Amino acid sequence: MTHPELVIESSPGLQGVATLSGAKNAVLVIMASLILTGGKNTLYNVPFSHDVLQMIALLESLGAHIKMSRETKTLFIDTSSILSCAVSADIMKKMRASILVMGPLLARFNKAAIALPGGCRLGDRPIDMHLHAFAQMGAEIALEGHYLYAQAKKLHARKFILAYPSVGATENIMMAATLVDGKTTIVNAAIEPEVLDLIAVLKKMGADISLFPAGVIEIVGVKELHPVSHTIIMDRLEAGTLLLAAAVTGGQIALPEGPGHSLEVFLEKLVEMGHIVDVGFDGIGIYFKATQSPRAVSFKTMPYPGFPTDLQAPMMVAQCLADGTSTITETVFENRMLHVQELQKMGAHIQLNGLVAQVKGVDMLFGATLIAPDIRASAALLIAGLAAQGTSTLTGIHHLLRGYNDLSGSLRNLGARITMKTELI
Numbered sequence: 001m002t003h004p005e006l007v008i009e010s011s012p013g014l015q016g017v018a019t020l021s022g023a024k025n026a027v028l029v030i031m032a033s034l035i036l037t038g039g040k041n042t043l044y045n046v047p048f049s050h051d052v053l054q055m056i057a058l059l060e061s062l063g064a065h066i067k068m069s070r071e072t073k074t075l076f077i078d079t080s081s082i083l084s085c086a087v088s089a090d091i092m093k094k095m096r097a098s099i100l101v102m103g104p105l106l107a108r109f110n111k112a113a114i115a116l117p118g119g120c121r122l123g124d125r126p127i128d129m130h131l132h133a134f135a136q137m138g139a140e141i142a143l144e145g146h147y148l149y150a151q152a153k154k155l156h157a158r159k160f161i162l163a164y165p166s167v168g169a170t171e172n173i174m175m176a177a178t179l180v181d182g183k184t185t186i187v188n189a190a191i192e193p194e195v196l197d198l199i200a201v202l203k204k205m206g207a208d209i210s211l212f213p214a215g216v217i218e219i220v221g222v223k224e225l226h227p228v229s230h231t232i233i234m235d236r237l238e239a240g241t242l243l244l245a246a247a248v249t250g251g252q253i254a255l256p257e258g259p260g261h262s263l264e265v266f267l268e269k270l271v272e273m274g275h276i277v278d279v280g281f282d283g284i285g286i287y288f289k290a291t292q293s294p295r296a297v298s299f300k301t302m303p304y305p306g307f308p309t310d311l312q313a314p315m316m317v318a319q320c321l322a323d324g325t326s327t328i329t330e331t332v333f334e335n336r337m338l339h340v341q342e343l344q345k346m347g348a349h350i351q352l353n354g355l356v357a358q359v360k361g362v363d364m365l366f367g368a369t370l371i372a373p374d375i376r377a378s379a380a381l382l383i384a385g386l387a388a389q390g391t392s393t394l395t396g397i398h399h400l401l402r403g404y405n406d407l408s409g410s411l412r413n414l415g416a417r418i419t420m421k422t423e424l425i
């Protein structure tokens with residue numbers, strides 16, 4: 001069995017222009033939403049990360065016919081041939097986004113049989129809000145072993161007041177409601193850019209969806225939805241990760257496609273650190289120059305437009321090498337500090353108290369043998385290796401491959417010293 005690992009050398013300040021891939025957290029839910037159309041759909045700017053390949057396998061297991069072109073980053077997804085509503089455990093356990101087929105299956109077929117989803121170990125990551133909402137819409141849901149069986153004679157429209165603006169629950173309720181008679185309302189809905197990209201796709205399909213201020217979404221059911229073509233938005237999280245790689249190595253990079261308009265709180269924190277950040281006039285394009293004496297900043301992760309939880313780990317690396325002490329509070333996931341112990345191996349001074357990390361900046365991190373515990377932590381450890389003195393090795397890189405199209409390649413193009421080593425074990 002091969003055991004791939006990355007060898008990461010201390011790298012000079014990253015320099016150059018980087019392109020971005022389509023957003024993972026948009027493309028996965030949009031692929032699931034195509035179940036609603038029962039026709040031939042085309043997606044452009046698709047990132048061919050492992051999670052996308054997994055979602056392709058899931059849709060094919062339902063009967064969809066899919067063709068992909070890596071060179072043109074295009075997916076052709078024909079869902080007219082979907083006959084099954086059952087997703088096996090070995091597919092479901094590989095990623096959290098698998099749960100997002102439940103809403104479309106219930107809407108189109110009034111039933112779904114799926115195994116409990118898997119994904120990053122960020123806590124127990126319940127799906128209670130999803131299931132409770134489907135039950136409130138009239139679905140009968142039974143858990144038998146690892147399988148959830150849901151079916152409904154007819155789903156009903158209703159008003160949901162979410163206790164927490166869950167991204168997945170907002171997406172699943174919205175997709176389920178598109179074909180349900182009447183008006184479904186979601187109060188305290190998630191409004192992440194990836195959710196808005198899903199809304200754009202559903203409206204292209206013919207769904208009647210309105211987004212109001214302060215996170216209220218209204219969906220009025222229609223009789224049917226038709227196939228679409230859509231270009232996936234750029235990945236703001238990949239953009240943030242590349243910027244932080246430039247920050248920790250003292251570099252200067254340009255992201256001409258960078259979605260500056262959907263990273264404002266994060267970019268403001270980089271400016272607070274003393275880095276130079278310019279954004280294009282329409283919010284597109286991010287131009288970055290690192291300061292050589294970064295100041296530590298504190299932050300708390302929040303639902304959009306707050307500081308994104310998916311940039312917490314990479315941003316922590318920048319605080320490890322900044323002047324001063326940073327207080328980092330994770331409020332979204334109850335177990336998203338697994339990267340702390342790995343950074344401590346590199347000489348980082350981090351005191352962790354539950355979900356609050358006190359990071360005292362040091363002059364230098366040192367190369368170490370690192371184990372990636374989840375997608376965003378793997379990116380954080382990768383960029384930490386670039387800034388560290390000496391050489392690091394990073395295993396568990398399947399997380400990196402799950403979440404990014406080719407982050408290592410993008411970094412190498414900017415001067416990062418990263419090589420892949422495959423050990424036979």
Ligand code: EPZ
Pocket residue numbers: 024025026028096097120123124125126127128129130131164165166167168169190192309310332333334375376403
């Ligand atoms: C989506 O996860 C993203 N994943 C996550 O990205 C992202 O971090 C997260 O939204 C927040 O922005 C995809 O889009 C595929 P949530 P999701 O429902 O939908 C709790 C990455 O690295 N909760 O907003 O799972 C949950 O446990 C991944 O790209 C319930 O308690 O996020 C968490 O603590 C990681 N019950 C909080 O809400 C539920 O039924 C936020 O979860 C649902 C969620």
